[in-house]
Amino acid sequence: MRKLPGSTLVALLACTLAFPAAAQNAPQVTPDMVQTGSDIPADWQQPGDQDDYVTREEMIPMRDGVSLHTVIMIPKGARDLPILLERTPYNANFPIASNSPDMRAAVWSGNIDWADGSYILVWQDVRGKYGSEGDYVMTRPPRGPLNPSDTDDTTDAWDTIDWLVKNLPESNGNVGMIGSSYDGWTVTMALLDPHPALKVAAPESPMVDGWMGDDWFHYGAFRQLNLDFFASQSGAKGRGSGMVRTGYDDYSNFLEAGSAGAMARAHGIDRLPWWQRLSAHPAYDAFWQLQAVDKLLVERPSTVPTIWLQGMWDQEDIYGAVHAWEALTKAGHGANNHLVIGPWWHSQINRSGREMGPFTFRGDTVAEFRQQVLIPFFNHYLRGTPMAQPMPAAMLYDPVEDRWDRFAQWPGAKTLTPLYLQADMGLGFGRPATGEDSYVSDPAKPVPYLTRPIPAANDRWRTWLVQDQRFAEARPDVLTYQTPVLTEAVKLEGAPIADIHARTTGTDGDFIVKLIDVYPSIYPEKPEMGGYQLPIAMDIFRGRYRESFSDPSPIPAGEVQEYKFRLPTVNYTVKPGHRIMVQIQSTLFPLYDRNPQTYVPNIMFAEPQDYREATIEIVRGGPGASAVLLPVAK
Known part of the structure; x- marks a missing residue:
């Protein structure tokens, strides 16, 4: 046996002797x-x-006894x-981003300018969400059927505003409402019977008609990526989770699932x-018609000064603001309603506006608008301060x-100019000779809306409406027409109209x-934009609704039918040296869910055997000359 060094042996003996002593001295x-x-x-x-503001959380009682969770941020020493006010299903505590003692640093970035402007900021959870009592109903329909x-x-x-003006002695009794997307919808609902203290409003990208062109459908075609939203929004009182993915690429995930109903x-x-409820009403029946807010606003117009605001490439709610404003203006209520369309994606109005996809602007278009137009507009009606210049009927950004x-009347173009499909895949303003072009649409190989892969968490979602379309041009199931190189600028001011005459071997189909604005193949100002195919406007139309949105009918196979539908509103200049392109698919x-191209009662529940190839023939010239009607400013 090895002998331990003397120092080690002494240390071990000391430890051994120490343990009994420690046990005798219990803590x-x-x-x-x-x-x-x-x-x-x-x-606690x-x-x-040290804070320059006070935060209050209140449960504000409604007329039926339900109380709604409300967060109130008041500058210290506030008077008058x-x-x-913003009402939201997305958590009223969210806009307070930090516990900074500085109010402008404590709020979410979209509220910094409002904090600078000495406002009492209020956020409220809608019924049944987060801290509010009651039952949650998605975009709860107005009282009635x-x-x-x-x-x-x-x-x-109404009840919330009434409580606020009676219980916030720091206020001057005047209220403005603002909010984007679903929060924009809550603003429009308040306008149906505004409290007398509601003096000004700004619905931003509001959900106005979910079937015609906002979140849920576009002209009857179902936006099936919203299944994630359905799960996260109505699957929990707080924030739920979206669908669990079996694969990385949603193109494959949805294709393997089959119909939207099968995925659900x-x-x-x-x-x-x-x-x-939604899937039981695939057509534009009473379920959708009775909650179309643009129609309700005309039936119950308010005198509240209102800015209807959206992005030109709003990938979620591109329909609502402009159609609400148009409906009110047409009904004689234009004096207190104004339209603003910026070069933005959905809700970019609450973020930086220096860039939009391939565009880089000279400054921050959002901050410029908010500081120079929106806040002065609110201040005028909430504080009585004068505006530097009157608010025009419409303000639209030209991104080019x-x-x-600024427009005293909108649209700027008073008439529409047909841009006809021509022979040899051309486009021109002259009426062409008779002809046809065809492609085969195979539901088993659908055209992607983005280059693959398309993951569920997709940064390109915000800007997909301005993504380069060369990936689609190369496909045999996409027809591509283009003009010669332009020698003069073409300024578009309004909503283009697609007017397609076509026959199909199927009994249903989408168009x-x-x-598209096609950049020159060599573009020295920004070389990576050489040949870029930049979408100006696009949309989808479900063929079964060509005669009636509420009463669909099969497409007669082999017979020419007209599919005429409006594209999103634009204010856009196509420069000399560019081309104008039209793609059809x-x-x-x-x-969007795939159309089986066989007529079935409800496409969301189509069976695998319903999905069939179809040959689509696009008619040129003659009495049914296919064209895109352009709002060309003279």
């Missing part, structure tokens, strides 16, 4: 060490002595300040009441000229029309 427990209650006090909060109760988001806004069933979404254009996947 003493005093009363202050014992905790018998919770470590979370009922009313961090001291806010206006109130800015679809909602037999005594409350809706109109009454909830596979992920349990078929048990959600909202999906059950990089400037705001997607894209209006029948799928835009997986954003």
